[in-house]
Amino acid sequence: MTADFVTKYGPWAIVVGASDGVGALFAERLAREGVDVVLVARRQHVLDEVAEGIRERTGARTRTLAIDLTHADASQTIIDATADIEVGTLVYCAGGDPNYEPFLATPISAAEALLQRNCLVMMRLCHHFAGPMVERGRGGIVNFTSGAALAGGRNIVVYGGTKAFDMVFTEGLWVELHDKGVDVLGLVLGMTDTPALRKLEFERGRLASLDEVPAGAVTPESVVDEAFANLGNGPTIATADDVRMGLELFKSMSRNDVVRLIMQVSADTMGTDAPRGG
Numbered sequence: 001m002t003a004d005f006v007t008k009y010g011p012w013a014i015v016v017g018a019s020d021g022v023g024a025l026f027a028e029r030l031a032r033e034g035v036d037v038v039l040v041a042r043r044q045h046v047l048d049e050v051a052e053g054i055r056e057r058t059g060a061r062t063r064t065l066a067i068d069l070t071h072a073d074a075s076q077t078i079i080d081a082t083a084d085i086e087v088g089t090l091v092y093c094a095g096g097d098p099n100y101e102p103f104l105a106t107p108i109s110a111a112e113a114l115l116q117r118n119c120l121v122m123m124r125l126c127h128h129f130a131g132p133m134v135e136r137g138r139g140g141i142v143n144f145t146s147g148a149a150l151a152g153g154r155n156i157v158v159y160g161g162t163k164a165f166d167m168v169f170t171e172g173l174w175v176e177l178h179d180k181g182v183d184v185l186g187l188v189l190g191m192t193d194t195p196a197l198r199k200l201e202f203e204r205g206r207l208a209s210l211d212e213v214p215a216g217a218v219t220p221e222s223v224v225d226e227a228f229a230n231l232g233n234g235p236t237i238a239t240a241d242d243v244r245m246g247l248e249l250f251k252s253m254s255r256n257d258v259v260r261l262i263m264q265v266s267a268d269t270m271g272t273d274a275p276r277g278g
Contacts (some may be wrong), residue, residue, distance in 0.1 A: 034036025
């Protein structure tokens with residue numbers, strides 16, 4: 001247990017999207033640092049397993065909150081369920097787009113659900129929990145975004161747009177809060193070996209089984225390590241070489257050229273502009 005870490009980021013943290021992958025590992029890392037964790041995701045039985053493992057391995061207190069983030073009252077449910085604890089860290093690690101289809105091939109309700117989950121709930125939670133953090137002069141907010149935020153691409157029209165919002169929102173929040181004792185960090189995930197990515201790649205025929213690791217994917221552990229090494233180094237950190245390379249390449253290109261490049265690459269490789277995580 002690190003006393004300074006708990007003082008800065010504790011005593012409780014909320015991790016939204018904590019059922020598996022990076023979110024579950026992030027929650028456990030917080031617990032190892034001595035911070036108690038509230039685990040939020042949709043599947044209660046999975047949350048219970050994650051919470052039990054964290055308690056056994058770290059001794060931290062845990063709470064679980066099973067909720068569908070696409071519901072209109074999701075943010076208020078989270079706020080009400082944590083009203084009795086002091087939340088020093090908010091981690092928003094909502095998952096990728098489960099559809100990966102053209103914008104016009106899905107009902108508008110699917111796009112609205114993605115907007116609700118990836119943007120509105122995150123924004124509402126940041127607004128609620130950041131205020132007390134500022135009053136205390138300490139705390140942390142970590143929002144996950146994606147390489148899909150860097151430019152528009154095929155089959156990720158809404159997903160990329162929501163992740164671009166997440167990135168710019170988090171950068172603006174850092175501008176306003178970084179000198180008030182609150183660390184704000186946006187993690188731009190590249191291709192990360194998560195259950196969601198394996199499922200997507202398997203369904204697209206790019207993996208022979210769900211036991212395979214997608215080519216070029218970084219481990220969730222490396223993402224968490226990078227995040228913890230940079231909690232105070234916001235506003236934005238890229239967590240994989242593919243995103244870092246893209247950011248460097250795009251510096252010398254116009255927005256139009258970037259979009260055309262992504263369009264051509266995705267056509268040549270049968271759609272590799274898939275969601276990269278986050």
